[in-house]
């Protein structure tokens with residue numbers, strides 16, 4: 010049963026919600042800050058903020074009109090220094106909880122607002138037209154944004170034309186996910202959802218793609234039209250990513266991560282890049298090392314392979330590719346013997362099975378990239394217990410105003 014309560018916020022939880030300690034246990038209040046007294050409607054452990062009675066000194070005006078409605082951001086109300094300290098603390102605490110050496114933490118790198126070149130929007134066609142934005146927290150409701158301070162100005166400016174495009178084929182009432190990747194050839198739009206547009210609608214969509222200047226439109230993997238070949242650059246190596254491809258969120262942060270990783274691999278003649286995606290690290294590393302890139306997603310791996318072959322003028326060393334499910338069938342310690350360097354960049358769940366094999370291998374240099382401090386810390390602890398030395402961990406905040414954090418660890 011919901012009831013109105015006055016709560017004092019003790020700290021921020023891992024998802025960025027304020028946490029009040031009560032006799033009945035912790036209560037999570039989004040959009041609050043440590044030290045604040047607030048009134049909220051509490052329903053069990055979750056509460057909705059009604060008003061802030063005593064604001065924290067670090068509370069600031071959020072930059073976006075949609076803050077607290079749109080589920081995209083959760084921390085715009087926190088002053089920059091406090092936000093940065095909290096973000097870095099997520100990683101320090103995760104490492105400390107696993108008994109890892111936190112003295113090796115490097116200064117965090119923070120991305121600028123309006124720098125995210127990959128966005129996954131939600132969209133729905135309604136009587137009022139197409140709504141395009143992010144889902145409200147803990148709800149299916151699509152917030153039709155009129156501004157966004159996270160995505161690049163190019164993607165933000167394209168919102169009206171993306172809606173115009175979607176209006177040509179979206180049936181009423183079906184929510185779809187719209188991945189927008191900004192590429193050198195223009196915006197690459199991949200729509201996924203329970204829709205099956207008729208041929209006449211596909212033709213209308215194709216006309217709109219051409220008229221509105223998009224690079225490519227795919228619906229549930231089917232290419233509707235691709236007037237331009239989407240291209241991204243990993244260093245000076247260009248790759249055409251598949252529809253909806255995973256790309257690091259912010260190019261400037263990708264550059265910094267790649268610099269850290271390539272410097273650590275400088276003395277490695279043979280490198281295995283595990284969870285390689287379209288080649289973000291592999292194709293940069295190939296300037297100096299022969300690289301074996303392993304990845305579970307076929308289209309991503311094909312893009313990496315073609316990127317290697319198309320860039321024969323870039324003086325790359327040999328890159329070989331292997332499609333493999335590394336959670337079920339990790340590269341074994343014995344398969345890792347020929348490599349003196351290993352890079353791994355798994356999804357949020359981490360790479361436990363793979364890391365156990367690396368732990369038993371003679372590999373000398375390891376770089377771990379992760380978007381989840383907790384699974385990163387678990388995986389690093391496996392390696393340090395096996396005798397690897399943790400040399401540095403660099404927090405990379407490429408998910409501004411969210412509780413998500415990237416990091417690069419070197420061993």
Ligand SMILES: C[S@@+](CC[C@H](N)C(=O)[O-])C[C@H]1O[C@@H](n2cnc3c(N)ncnc32)[C@H](O)[C@@H]1O
Pocket residue numbers: 255256257284285286287288289290303304305306309333334335336337354355356
């Ligand atoms: C965080 S992304 C990193 C991709 C790439 N390193 C980059 O920086 O662009 C994780 C990658 O792991 C791949 N992946 C997820 N689960 C996998 C598995 N079980 N085996 C192999 N690859 C997997 C995904 O397809 C994705 O490309």
